Amino acid sequence: MSSSRKISVLFVCMGNICRSPTAEGVFRCQVEAAGLGDTIHIDSAGTHDYHTGNAPDGRSQAFAARRGYDLSAQRARQVAAADFQDFDYVLAMDRDNLARLQSACPPQHRHKLALFMQFARNSPSDVVPDPYYGGGSGFDRVLDYIEDASDGLLADLRKELAVVPRVA
Numbered sequence: 001m002s003s004s005r006k007i008s009v010l011f012v013c014m015g016n017i018c019r020s021p022t023a024e025g026v027f028r029c030q031v032e033a034a035g036l037g038d039t040i041h042i043d044s045a046g047t048h049d050y051h052t053g054n055a056p057d058g059r060s061q062a063f064a065a066r067r068g069y070d071l072s073a074q075r076a077r078q079v080a081a082a083d084f085q086d087f088d089y090v091l092a093m094d095r096d097n098l099a100r101l102q103s104a105c106p107p108q109h110r111h112k113l114a115l116f117m118q119f120a121r122n123s124p125s126d127v128v129p130d131p132y133y134g135g136g137s138g139f140d141r142v143l144d145y146i147e148d149a150s151d152g153l154l155a156d157l158r159k160e161l162a163v164v165p166r167v168a
Contacts, residue, residue, distance in 0.1 A: 007157055008041040010087040011116060012097055016046030016076035019093040019128050019142055021056040023116060025069040026143070027150045034154060039161060044074070045083065047100040051076040057132065063139035067147075084109040091116035091153075094127040119152035120145065 011023035024044035031040045046052075055061070056071045064071050083090065084105045090112050092098035101113050117126045123145045131138030 005161055006039060006041060007089070007160065008043075008087045009089045009091065009153070009157075010079075010083055011042075011044040011091050011093070012047060012079060012101060013044075013093040013128075014046055014048050014097055014130065015051045015132075016044055016078070017051045017054060017057045018060045018132050018139075019130065019146070020044035020046065021071050021074045021076070022060050022064055022069070022142060023091075023093070023128070023146045023150065024074060025064055025071045026146050027153065029069055030150050030154050034158070036154075036157075036161070040157060043087075045077050045079040047079055047097050049078040052078055059131070059136070059139050060142075063136065063143060067143060079104070084112065088112060089114070089153075093117075094130070116149050116153070117145065118149075119156060120149040121152050123148045 009027065011020040013019035021044050024042055028042050031037055031042065054076045056074055061071045079101065090101060092101055092113065092115055098113060098115055102110060105113060115126060117123065117128060125145060128142055128145050129138065131142050
């Protein structure tokens with residue numbers, strides 16, 4: 001599919017070391033496999049600056065690697081004011097981070113904010129739970145949810161890219 005339209009997606013969690021870098025890695029892999037790497041720009045960030053500059057949590061990297069996703073090149077960063085203008089989709093992993101984004105986002109860009117799990121088709125949750133303080137099963141669950149929501153997001157973006165604006 002070729003399109004001159006570019007779409008940008010920002011995944012957001014609290015510290016940008018577990019959920020949002022996993023979402024970035026999974027979605028990037030799906031986008032590349034779909035041949036849309038030049039059309040869809042993907043990034044991730046945190047609402048807090050606790051881990052700025054750090055690689056994703058080692059457990060996130062290990063569980064992702066077991067499924068073929070490499071998160072090692074990513075580095076945590078905090079959401080910046082420019083992100084609200086620069087990204088078409090700013091997708092939060094949970095309600096707390098969505099609320100933080102809503103309070104920081106200029107009114108003209110609030111339509112870009114959403115929960116990432118709204119794109120999921122098969123998962124029982126509307127949020128991606130934070131696995132940081134739990135065991136390995138939490139990281140597997142996060143991957144299950146993120147893969148599901150990524151599938152739905154990619155399907156929606158394919159439809160959006162296929163719509164050709166009418167010229168008056």
